[in-house]
Amino acid sequence: MKLRDYQQDAVDAVLRHFRQTDEAAVIVLPTGAGKSLVIAELARLARYPILVLAHVKELVEQNQAKFQALGFESGIFAAGLGRKESGQPVTFASIQSLSRNLEQFTGFYSLVIIDECHRVSDDSDSQYLKVIDHLKQINPQLKVLGLTATPYRLDKGWIYQQHYHGFVRTEQATPFRRCIFELPLRQLIRRKFLTPPLMIDAPAARYQWGGLPTAYTEADLDAYLAKSPRITQAICQHIVELAKSRQGVMVFASTVAHAQEIAGQLPDGETALITGATALKERDALIAQFKQRQLKYLVNVAVLTTGFDAPHVDFIAILRRTESVSLYQQIVGRGLRLADGKEDCLVVDYAGNGYDLHQPEIGSVKPNPHSELVQVPCPSCGFSNLFWGLTDADGDIVEHHGRRCQGLVDTEEGQQQCQFRFQFKQCGHCNAENDIAARQCHQCGEILIDPDDKLRQALNLNDRMVIRCAGMSATTDGDILRLSYHDEDGAELSERFDWSSDKQRRVFLNEFRRSHSGQPLPSKCLKQVANSIHLRVAPDFVIARQVRKHWRVEYRIFDYAGPYRKANQLS
Numbered sequence: 001m002k003l004r005d006y007q008q009d010a011v012d013a014v015l016r017h018f019r020q021t022d023e024a025a026v027i028v029l030p031t032g033a034g035k036s037l038v039i040a041e042l043a044r045l046a047r048y049p050i051l052v053l054a055h056v057k058e059l060v061e062q063n064q065a066k067f068q069a070l071g072f073e074s075g076i077f078a079a080g081l082g083r084k085e086s087g088q089p090v091t092f093a094s095i096q097s098l099s100r101n102l103e104q105f106t107g108f109y110s111l112v113i114i115d116e117c118h119r120v121s122d123d124s125d126s127q128y129l130k131v132i133d134h135l136k137q138i139n140p141q142l143k144v145l146g147l148t149a150t151p152y153r154l155d156k157g158w159i160y161q162q163h164y165h166g167f168v169r170t171e172q173a174t175p176f177r178r179c180i181f182e183l184p185l186r187q188l189i190r191r192k193f194l195t196p197p198l199m200i201d202a203p204a205a206r207y208q209w210g211g212l213p214t215a216y217t218e219a220d221l222d223a224y225l226a227k228s229p230r231i232t233q234a235i236c237q238h239i240v241e242l243a244k245s246r247q248g249v250m251v252f253a254s255t256v257a258h259a260q261e262i263a264g265q266l267p268d269g270e271t272a273l274i275t276g277a278t279a280l281k282e283r284d285a286l287i288a289q290f291k292q293r294q295l296k297y298l299v300n301v302a303v304l305t306t307g308f309d310a311p312h313v314d315f316i317a318i319l320r321r322t323e324s325v326s327l328y329q330q331i332v333g334r335g336l337r338l339a340d341g342k343e344d345c346l347v348v349d350y351a352g353n354g355y356d357l358h359q360p361e362i363g364s365v366k367p368n369p370h371s372e373l374v375q376v377p378c379p380s381c382g383f384s385n386l387f388w389g390l391t392d393a394d395g396d397i398v399e400h401h402g403r404r405c406q407g408l409v410d411t412e413e414g415q416q417q418c419q420f421r422f423q424f425k426q427c428g429h430c431n432a433e434n435d436i437a438a439r440q441c442h443q444c445g446e447i448l449i450d451p452d453d454k455l456r457q458a459l460n461l462n463d464r465m466v467i468r469c470a471g472m473s474a475t476t477d478g479d480i481l482r483l484s485y486h487d488e489d490g491a492e493l494s495e496r497f498d499w500s501s502d503k504q505r506r507v508f509l510n511e512f513r514r515s516h517s518g519q520p521l522p523s524k525c526l527k528q529v530a531n532s533i534h535l536r537v538a539p540d541f542v543i544a545r546q547v548r549k550h551w552r553v554e555y556r557i558f559d560y561a562g563p564y565r566k567a568n569q570l571s
Contacts, residue, residue: 006183011041013181023177024144026160030185031149031333032194036066048089050111055119057081064092099127102134109135117146118159120175150326152361167406168417186358194336198344225258235350236265239317246315251299252331254320263299271297305330311339315346323365328355374400376518380420383407397517423559436559452562458543465551467493467542470567474530485542488567493544495553499526512536540566
């Protein structure tokens with residue numbers, strides 16, 4: 001078997017990793033990169049017996065077929081395929097069937113490969129962890145490898161902790177320790193291993209989501225879409241018009257009711273609808289008809305984003321919102337496989353998601369529609385972080401939403417995440433910097449101030465003032481720095497710092513040392529400090545207490561992430 005160069009690189013990375021450690025690892029390959037061939041080569045090279053797991057029967061069958069085509073012995077254990085074969089050198093299994101029949105897999109296994117491994121949960125009742133724990137009772141050195149195109153999930157976050165390029169994805173416990181190989185989608189398209197996408201935004205006929213609450217339910221979405229029948233009708237007419245020169249159309253809907261409405265407005269006899277409630281036999285029959293081109297339109301709701309392979313698809317219509325860059329790329333990827341007579345894949349976004357197909361996953365939800373990817377160097381280690389942020393007309397960073405540097409640095413204990421935090425909650429007891437969501441100091445264990453409690457108390461007291469800070473300004477008078485906080489409604493609160501006092505100077509620099517760009521700011525000359533105050537990160541709220549006729553600042557709340565509305569933020 002002759003692998004493409006990047007497929008061989010992925011295989012080599014796996015071999016290098018497992019020769020050094022037993023830690024679970026991930027390789028990230030875009031949709032259409034040929035994961036089945038990588039799995040087949042790894043299965044060929046592994047010390048038998050091994051298991052190859054997937055969450056749907058289509059992937060089990062597809063992966064086993066690629067391996068069998070190479071002339072190697074293998075079996076299938078999947079109730080959905082009507083086969084329960086065990087005891088083979090390589091067994092391709094559905095996780096559901098295997099986890100219910102562990103008594104048939106009590107021997108030694110050297111390797112478990114998990115396809116679409118972003119579905120692996122670290123919950124104690126996870127089927128995957130149940131299988132892995134069972135196999136490790138016989139072989140504690142069991143190797144576990146995951147493959148996916150989407151290593152980030154909105155509900156769970158990153159599925160691994162560290163990346164082989166030298167940065168950290170998360171500090172939380174994850175099913176996999178390290179990503180050991182990743183291939184950019186752009187490279188596959190440039191080298192003509194995938195069909196080039198023809199990306200079109202549809203401003204004339206598209207949904208405007210401004211009427212939805214920030215956190216919405218499916219019922220909210222259905223209620224909104226029910227008020228937009230003319231938009232849906234116009235979109236469907238547009239799809240039909242564009243599809244005249246297309247071979248196969250996949251439509252991604254928002255909800256079941258939405259999908260039913262769409263399917264009802266596409267051509268009869270040419271359209272199929274698949275939802276999570278579609279019976280398996282009916283689903284298989286509809287997919288087969290679509291692949292055989294007896295149907296032209298396939299409408300679905302969140303069921304065909306992974307494990308679906310129909311190379312002739314050359315039109316992707318997106319009628320759903322998503323806050324995940326990875327999911328957006330998965331959706332588009334359904335139309336990027338190569339096929340005879342296919343020159344490109346038309347991608348029309350009727351939901352205004354506005355993502356760059358080639359943009360790397362940030363690992364957090366886009367804060368607002370104007371946010372963009374910004375590169376922020378760490379002042380401590382120099383690592384170039386990628387965060388959501390805003391830039392001005394000159395391209396300079398106005399603000400960013402990064403919390404902690406993601407770079408890996410060498411320490412006496414080995415590689416560790418850089419300690420520098422762009423946003424933090426400072427412990428009043430030991431001055432340690434903690435994550436903004438921390439409730440307890442990581443250094444001394446002190447209970448940290450709960451900003452919600454402080455705001456709730458202050459708003460209910462007559463002798464307290466709360467400034468919803470929209471900005472700061474500063475003036476100087478000799479050694480005195482006068483700092484003013486401006487409320488969005490025009491109110492103002494001021495405090496003074498005596499620059500001749502070491503203690504007061506340290507207080508100011510501790511609170512306001514961060515800049516929006518992450519770069520250090522001048523702090524020795526008082527005039528420079530005042531002139532650069534707009535570059536410093538301001539608190540979201542300032543709480544003051546009335547002392548006689550004056551207001552004295554008690555608390556400055558930075559990086560607020562609770563239920564109270566911040567300045568200039570829609571309620």
